[in-house]
Amino acid sequence: MSKVVAIDVTDIRFPTSADLDGSDAMNPDPDYSAAYLRVDTDAQDEHAGFGFVFTIGRGNDVQAAAVRSLAEQLVGREVEPMLADLGGMWRELVYDSQWRWLGPEKGVSHMAVGAVVNALWDLRAKREGVPLWQLLARLSPAEIVDLVDFRYLTDALTRDEALELLTAAEPGRAEREATLFAEGYPAYTTTPGWLGYSDEKLARLCKEAVADGYHQIKLKVGADLEDDKRRLRIARDAVGPDVKIAIDANQRWDTAEAIEWVNALAEFDLAWIEEPTNPDDVLAHAAIARGVDPVPVATGEHAANRVMFKQLLQAGGAQVVQIDATRVAGVNENLAILLLAAKFGVRVCPHAGGVGLCEVVQHLSMFDAVALSGTTEDRMIEYVDHLHEHFLEPVVIENARYRAPQRPGSGAEMHAASVQEFTWTPAG
Amino acid sequence: MSKVVAIDVTDIRFPTSADLDGSDAMNPDPDYSAAYLRVDTDAQDEHAGFGFVFTIGRGNDVQAAAVRSLAEQLVGREVEPMLADLGGMWRELVYDSQWRWLGPEKGVSHMAVGAVVNALWDLRAKREGVPLWQLLARLSPAEIVDLVDFRYLTDALTRDEALELLTAAEPGRAEREATLFAEGYPAYTTTPGWLGYSDEKLARLCKEAVADGYHQIKLKVGADLEDDKRRLRIARDAVGPDVKIAIDANQRWDTAEAIEWVNALAEFDLAWIEEPTNPDDVLAHAAIARGVDPVPVATGEHAANRVMFKQLLQAGGAQVVQIDATRVAGVNENLAILLLAAKFGVRVCPHAGGVGLCEVVQHLSMFDAVALSGTTEDRMIEYVDHLHEHFLEPVVIENARYRAPQRPGSGAEMHAASVQEFTWTPAG
Numbered sequence: 001m002s003k004v005v006a007i008d009v010t011d012i013r014f015p016t017s018a019d020l021d022g023s024d025a026m027n028p029d030p031d032y033s034a035a036y037l038r039v040d041t042d043a044q045d046e047h048a049g050f051g052f053v054f055t056i057g058r059g060n061d062v063q064a065a066a067v068r069s070l071a072e073q074l075v076g077r078e079v080e081p082m083l084a085d086l087g088g089m090w091r092e093l094v095y096d097s098q099w100r101w102l103g104p105e106k107g108v109s110h111m112a113v114g115a116v117v118n119a120l121w122d123l124r125a126k127r128e129g130v131p132l133w134q135l136l137a138r139l140s141p142a143e144i145v146d147l148v149d150f151r152y153l154t155d156a157l158t159r160d161e162a163l164e165l166l167t168a169a170e171p172g173r174a175e176r177e178a179t180l181f182a183e184g185y186p187a188y189t190t191t192p193g194w195l196g197y198s199d200e201k202l203a204r205l206c207k208e209a210v211a212d213g214y215h216q217i218k219l220k221v222g223a224d225l226e227d228d229k230r231r232l233r234i235a236r237d238a239v240g241p242d243v244k245i246a247i248d249a250n251q252r253w254d255t256a257e258a259i260e261w262v263n264a265l266a267e268f269d270l271a272w273i274e275e276p277t278n279p280d281d282v283l284a285h286a287a288i289a290r291g292v293d294p295v296p297v298a299t300g301e302h303a304a305n306r307v308m309f310k311q312l313l314q315a316g317g318a319q320v321v322q323i324d325a326t327r328v329a330g331v332n333e334n335l336a337i338l339l340l341a342a343k344f345g346v347r348v349c350p351h352a353g354g355v356g357l358c359e360v361v362q363h364l365s366m367f368d369a370v371a372l373s374g375t376t377e378d379r380m381i382e383y384v385d386h387l388h389e390h391f392l393e394p395v396v397i398e399n400a401r402y403r404a405p406q407r408p409g410s411g412a413e414m415h416a417a418s419v420q421e422f423t424w425t426p427a428g
Numbered sequence: 429m430s431k432v433v434a435i436d437v438t439d440i441r442f443p444t445s446a447d448l449d450g451s452d453a454m455n456p457d458p459d460y461s462a463a464y465l466r467v468d469t470d471a472q473d474e475h476a477g478f479g480f481v482f483t484i485g486r487g488n489d490v491q492a493a494a495v496r497s498l499a500e501q502l503v504g505r506e507v508e509p510m511l512a513d514l515g516g517m518w519r520e521l522v523y524d525s526q527w528r529w530l531g532p533e534k535g536v537s538h539m540a541v542g543a544v545v546n547a548l549w550d551l552r553a554k555r556e557g558v559p560l561w562q563l564l565a566r567l568s569p570a571e572i573v574d575l576v577d578f579r580y581l582t583d584a585l586t587r588d589e590a591l592e593l594l595t596a597a598e599p600g601r602a603e604r605e606a607t608l609f610a611e612g613y614p615a616y617t618t619t620p621g622w623l624g625y626s627d628e629k630l631a632r633l634c635k636e637a638v639a640d641g642y643h644q645i646k647l648k649v650g651a652d653l654e655d656d657k658r659r660l661r662i663a664r665d666a667v668g669p670d671v672k673i674a675i676d677a678n679q680r681w682d683t684a685e686a687i688e689w690v691n692a693l694a695e696f697d698l699a700w701i702e703e704p705t706n707p708d709d710v711l712a713h714a715a716i717a718r719g720v721d722p723v724p725v726a727t728g729e730h731a732a733n734r735v736m737f738k739q740l741l742q743a744g745g746a747q748v749v750q751i752d753a754t755r756v757a758g759v760n761e762n763l764a765i766l767l768l769a770a771k772f773g774v775r776v777c778p779h780a781g782g783v784g785l786c787e788v789v790q791h792l793s794m795f796d797a798v799a800l801s802g803t804t805e806d807r808m809i810e811y812v813d814h815l816h817e818h819f820l821e822p823v824v825i826e827n828a829r830y831r832a833p834q835r836p837g838s839g840a841e842m843h844a845a846s847v848q849e850f851t852w853t854p855a856g
Contacts, residue, residue, distance in 0.1 A: 030526065097454055098484050098486035101487070105708070108536035152705065152712075254581075255582075256582070278532075280534070280739075283742055283743065
């Protein structure tokens with residue numbers, strides 16, 4: 001038996017706003033940040049567990065305070081029982097009645113649960129000597145459903161239905177794992193499309209994306225319709241007719257405006273419209289999906305929890321489900337969301353970028369490809385080319401596909417030197 | 429001109445779990461708490477502005493950190509321009525793109541905005557020498573709509589429609605204000621109904637409620653159906669056929685269970701079923717409302733923002749709207765919710781109790797009675813009889829009605845001695 005002997009939480013901020021990387025219609029000047037958690041034990045193996053919450057600057061101190069407040073409860077606890085029952089651990093943290101009041105199950109407090117849960121998963125995968133995706137994809141269907149809490153989901157997905165989906169995908173796991181190692185998982189790139197970039201930079205980056213083998217790129221839209229048309233024309237000219245172009249409004253519109261705006265851009269053959277309006281607005285997403293059909297609506301990076309995803313699927317508000325590694329309460333809740341998407345037959349194309357989101361979320365998509373949906377068809381993980389160098393195992397893109405990570409763990413661990421260099425301290 | 433010269437945030441916790449006051453199916457042992465903000469200026473008048481977020485214990489430190497992080501941005505700013513444009517101030521705080529990422533517009537970060545906004549309202553009302561409800565109810569319709577942000581609302585309520593509602597209610601304001609001073613605003617009581625109380629205590633408190641003149645009481649339910657039946661029988665016997673009994677499940681059920689459970693209790697003539705399921709689940713609330721009709725569904729104390737309220741109203745998921753003084757981003761967002769409720773013709777019966785929720789939320793209902801819905805019919809504010817003594821102007825209930833507060837301000841200010849006595853410090 002080993003015990004948690006220490007936790008350490010760091011407020012890490014990268015000064016990305018200086019370059020307008022990550023600029024969009026709602027987020028003009030993000031400073032990509034992470035509230036970063038390290039969990040140490042007294043085991044001889046010297047493995048530590050890492051988890052984090054991605055934020056975009058101001059407030060990362062508050063997120064760090066939340067992670068710290070919650071993670072401190074782990075100190076002194078025996079590790080093995082926690083790692084052996086991460087489903088129970090999830091319930092314990094999410095349904096702590098006093099803590100839950102702060103959300104419930106949303107925002108700062110819920111993301112803090114995610115960081116703690118993910119750090120425990122990181123530790124477990126390291127102890128088992130496998131990357132997280134492989135650990136998950138080798139669990140039995142019964143073990144997987146034990147990780148998921150079906151409270152508030154049963155009107156759309158029961159435990160038995162989830163078990164059925166996982167059991168149906170059991171044959172072929174080994175072959176799909178081998179294929180994943182050989183071929184990787186498809187990616188699309190957002191690198192060309194930030195709002196702050198000049199037309200020349202946009203055209204150049206679009207051409208580079210095609211040269212790099214991407215089959216889809218994504219452009220930020222929503223600040224000005226004529227600008228959007230011009231930029232989409234530049235992009236379409238640069239990539240040609242066979243590469244897909246998705247657009248992302250980052251919550252900019254109300255329902256009527258969204259429908260009008262997207263339809264005005266439909267001539268550019270859109271792969272999807274992402275986050276057309278407020279992420280809490282299930283009914284608006286459904287209305288927009290009807291109004292812009294056949295352009296699919298994609299959303300999820302700001303969907304607060306599994307209950308929001310459930311409703312988006314029930315109402316037809318999401319034709320593309322975009323999970324995020326750190327928005328919900330960690331691996332377990334993302335498993336619930338993957339199961340919901342599978343039940344509704346909707347494809348999952350994760351949100352990534354930021355700090356470490358690519359590194360962590362790829363594990364969930366790869367689990368899904370091996371052990372749940374069993375396919376990578378029409379699915380892809382977002383890819384943005386920055387800040388990867390700070391991670392112990394940066395994602396590797398080959399032929400526009402994520403290479404399957406092989407290092408034991410969840411992908412969340414950063415270089416100590418990076419943590420030190422970008423630790424934020426208040427001015428003055 | 430004056431400037432903000434200091435802010436002070438206190439983590440206040442009352443050890444309420446010792447008495448099982450406040451115990452329900454989801455919250456067995458709350459320690460009623462407040463992240464309490466004081467804003468000081470260099471004006472000669474010596475008025476300070478107070479706001480707070482109510483929580484139930486663990487995590488109040490995180491909520492306090494969020495309020496502090498946000499409020500510190502006010503230090504050094506000129507006061508008068510902020511107070512003269514509290515609509516603009518609301519937008520500035522809510523749409524700060526970096527801060528917004530932490531929600532968006534929900535949970536810890538959004539409630540922190542509420543504390544700051546409410547402290548500014550408290551300061552403004554003190555400077556104008558009137559209680560907040562009267563300040564609001566004497567603004568022109570145009571001034572009121574300027575306080576509200578209609579982004580994400582226009583598919584249900586436009587600025588023009590809001591203006592129309594307020595203008596239609598302008599005649600008679602003075603008479604309704606006089607009536608309110610004379611008669612107060614109706615209350616109902618939750619004091620008898622906490623799950624942790626014995627049957628004897630329940631019966632005694634029910635009889636006391638009737639003797640005190642209440643026309644409605646509320647019981648917590650959802651832990652055990654047979655217990656609920658027994659407790660409802662005791663309550664109904666104690667209050668007789670003419671007093672209404674509402675029940676509150678505090679998010680305990682999934683959809684099917686909610687419908688079955690409530691229908692099994694329908695014989696007790698229920699005034700409403702409150703929070704039958706997860707507060708984010710608009711579609712489930714709507715399904716439950718259809719399934720338990722004619723029992724009305726009441727919800728809102730955990731609805732994260734105006735977008736959630738809008739959907740609950742659009743989907744028919746709430747026949748009773750329960751605003752909360754500190755769950756959303758302050759007075760301005762609650763004005764938006766009151767306008768939405770008025771548009772849909774749904775009655776508002778605020779959630780209260782906790783720490784200071786009665787003291788603050790009464791101002792919103794009284795504004796509504798004078799200047800928006802223009803009525804108190806079938807409306808009432810929750811009342812729970814504890815912790816009021818800590819406030820400078822504790823609510824006064826006479827004949828089961830809230831007496832209209834007269835002290836300038838929002839009702840949020842606590843006695844310095846109480847703040848000092850119940851300031852929480854971490855154990856060890």
